[in-house]
Amino acid sequence: MKRQIPLAFVFAFAVIMIIQYFVPSDLSMNVNEFLLKWIYIIGIFALALGIWSLIRVSYMKIRLKKPDWGYSIITLAGLFSMFIFGFDYGRHFFSSEGLKNYMFLGFFDNILIPIQATMFALLAFFIASAAYRAFRARSILATLLLLSAMIVMLRFNPYLGPIGEYMEKTASWLLNVPNLAAKRAIIIGVGLGGVATALKVMLGIERAYLGKD
């Protein structure tokens, strides 16, 4: 009962979605639309579960005075202030509705966006340190990796003269020809593995996600 019904669910809905793909009628379109919308709506409940987990972990940290517990207060403060701004519905604190709330947008533009962009920009540093650490001619594979990366990066050297042009051509060949071949091999493999895994899920062979008992 605890496992059979979910497994039957998985099989039934997977089969419905597969059949749906081959049936173009209105009914089939509606089924597709409904099922996908349902997932979004369930997602909201799941998000509530997630927020609950976040609050609980933070609260436990504060209550047990674990290391760095003070920062958990900041998490909760950020969370609840954003909630208050975001759920403010025109009748409480500010004049505009939730998502257009001035502070909500202000937090989004000036806390989320800059931190997000800066985290992303850290990649410029990390890509350099990773290159330094890993691009060493340890083995044939590592050497190939190193050489092709160097050739592509040499595009940005203005002092190479005629060699630069040759490098540029080699780089564009690398990005065009072997790149296409390798990506195609990976994608075909991923496609097959994906289909196989989806089938295993459907047939209930792969069911770690359902837990036990």
Next chain:
Amino acid sequence: MKLKILMLCCIMFLGAVSAGLAQGNIDTSSQTTTPTISPPASPGNLRAKDTPNDNGHSITLSWDLSSDDGSGNKSVLGYKIFRSTNRDSGFVERGVSPSGSKEYVDLGGASAEENDYMPNNSDYYYKLRAITADSMIFAEMAIFGPIQTTGQWYNTSRTLILLFVLLFTSLMVYFIVKARKGANLFVRKLAGIEAVDVAIGRATEMGKPILYVLGLGTAADIATIASFTILGRVAKKVAEYQTGLIVPCNDPIVMTVAQETVRASYLDAGRPEAYKENMVYFATSMQFPYVAAVNGTMLRELPATNIYMGKFYAESLLLAETGALAGSIQIAGTDEVAQIPFFVVACDYTLIGEELYAASAYLGREPVLLGSLKAQDYAKAAIIVLAIIGMIAANFHWNNFTEIFHITN
């Protein structure tokens, strides 16, 4: 004297003639600045049919070109399509098809909420107008109708996909059944997976936890589902060795599923009491805040091993470099092609693409799972054969063959 008079006459005559001609010239030149386009020949043979392989709400029209389209006096700019539910009146413009085109798909809305709702099984009438640069000059084609739209119950253009679904499913079922009967199936070594056991042992020796990152995928992504299986194995080993486990999640449903998985593994290992709900927690569902949190965790908890399995995007290198900084052994696996290079560069072991899916089968060593690997290999061999045939076909322009694989709808 006579000659002089004659010449004078001649000049007068010529002058008159040239003046007359000049007059005429002015007329013609004024005509060329505002050219009058003669009405084009009307297009012919308007036909209409219900658009195939759809849910209805659409009609496909075709016609023969006007003789002034591309040839004749080349005045046709395009064709306007009109539709009505009545033969005699109420025609509404549906669209314009450029000159030289012989077909137009009139696509209506599928539900009453959409503006141009076109209910199925009711009558429609069409007419076609060849238009010119002057909006007042055109040629109309006779009205066609009535015609009805209907939804189909099978999309014939997708038969190839159906064929592949059936073929692949039977291939898999065949090998799984064969594996169940006890056939010995060989599976090659996957360095990344062999490393998992060693890494867990190392973590136990060091007394440090293992960090397992499921990536940014949702519970619906196949890569994440494969990752759940691997997480299950890792968690079981961790429970046996009594090592710590940290699983920060990006998606709340993934968190829920991961909690189930880990709890089941602890149960399997006979240590249900060691399972703590807080091992698997929700960080946040935005990409970079999640990375910020995981990076912080790596530097504070200093896990012995970081395992990244699932869907990863730009954060792959951020995570892997921070992990390297913390001195952890790192094992990664993703099917996200663009991110594989960064994992390969920054991690100790990387499962490339399909290897991630194979890993879950490999770890289990269950015959059913290994059987599916065998089926995948046969499918790959079949692809190679297909590709070779396809290339020969392309070389000699056997378009009938290559067209089969060209799925447009």
Next chain:
Amino acid sequence: MSGSRPWGKIILFSSIALFVISWLIKAGVLSSTGGVTDISVRDAFFVTLAAFLTLAILSFLYKDNPYYKFAEHLFVGVSAAYWMCVGFWSTFVGNFIPRVSSTLSGFFGVPFKEFNVFYLIPLILGVMLLMRLSSKTGWIARWPLAFIVGTTAGLNLIRYLRSDFVNQVSNTFVPLLVEWKGIGPFFSGFSLSASGQFTLSLTNWVIFVGTFCGLVYFFFSKEHKGFYGGASRLGIWVLMVTFGASFGYTVMGRVSLLVGRLTFLFQDWLGLIS
């Protein structure tokens, strides 16, 4: 913040002081360039906040520190609430409420469409998911999970088969001898230019051999020995060359991101460059 407490405090106080100074100066600059004072003060606060958070994240490059921890924890809290709010207003209020209740639609100020009983199913499934919070009823949460996993497994099966499999296979259908019209024309038109018949054919060969060897590398049930060994080794070489090239190519994009961040600091905040 443990070992060097006095230093930590000095740095903390000076950064707070710097924040306030920056705020005041920025507000002064903004209002002097013709703005309403109230708005200038608010905008100046936000620009300064953004700049300090940017610096706090960058400080991670030196080492984990209290400023990074502050930014990180704030980031986590704010972003979690952000998604919840967006999800609530756009999906729950936007898509769900107008289909189930006219009273609630009125309350949230969205136009009520029509009652649709099918929309109650995700509500039930959602509530089942919340049952997880109790350990006794937790197993019920598997039903909605099974629904989601099943639906998307079916969807993904087709998607993978179509876009990653059939489309990629049909993309391999390129002629190995481009524009073949017999041996004579092929060699009489022989040229080494990039768009020449010979080069195009060679390119197709390389792509084919690369794909072939790559696929052989992904053979799991064959031991990589003999022919398979050779082909799979060539396959992994091609993969590595590709990975190196992609890595090298991405550097440009990442540097651009850093340029964008530093431009923000130098231009929008400090006003050093125009």
Next chain:
Amino acid sequence: MNKVGLLISFGLIGAGLLWFLIRAIRGQEVERRIIFVFIGLAVAVPILFNITFSEKASPIVEAVYDKIENLSSGSKILISYDYGPSMAPEVEPMSNAFLRHSLAKGHKVYIMGLWATGQSLAGAAIENIVKKEFPEKVNGVDYVNLGYKAGNQGVLNVIITDIRKMYLTDVAGVNLDSMPIMKNVKSLRDMDLLISVGGGLPGVKEWVQFAGDPGHIPMAGGSAAVSAPLLYPYWPTQLVGLLGGIKGAAEYESELVRNYPRFAKMPQPGVKMMGPQTLAHLVIMAFIVIGNISYFIIRRRQG
């Protein structure tokens, strides 16, 4: 200022790298924070001190430049804006440079777009560049903005035989026949050079396939870095030349500034962006070399 800044920053970064090279030869690894500092400097210094490199145009870029330069004054050049705002930072410098060069050389410029978003970007370019920098140029005489027409490559199929089948007026609604610039222009075949600037679909490739090739019209392009490699094979037979990514734009801008004193003060976003890019790439490559040297030295010592 530029030279001094360049010298100082190069000197500092170079000296630092040399120091770590010597350390590497002694068998010492570089700490990652050092690498971070170098990357930070390599990006920040060019932004702060506006350090730019004079880009030497590669042959594929030079070919476009020479083509526009060598056409006799008054030739007809068509520039198609095939991009939207998201791609603009990368390819707008190219279309701007083409526009400036063509007008400065006295060519007649025909502007159009296969992307709806291109029309407003082209309009902005006319406002900001043509009207401000070339006040003597007259709309309808020296340049015309035909605007956007829907239909992707289908548009090309039509205008390759007759422009007026698609365009009866320019973007402002002025009849084409009333414009001196459109006199004796019937189809794309009357153009002396076609230029498409874009990076998506339709883009340079479609222009080559549906206009340049079938009409035997000289064709040049500017493309985002991502799609540029796919276009290289068309050069030099089907494309006169190509600008790939911000680097191509920078090379073209440099060439323009070098040869036209009037453009000395023009904004060079391509060149500006290349400063940090070039330095950062050089620094990364230098550290890869240093890393390999120390790796081999340590290995030899150990083994």
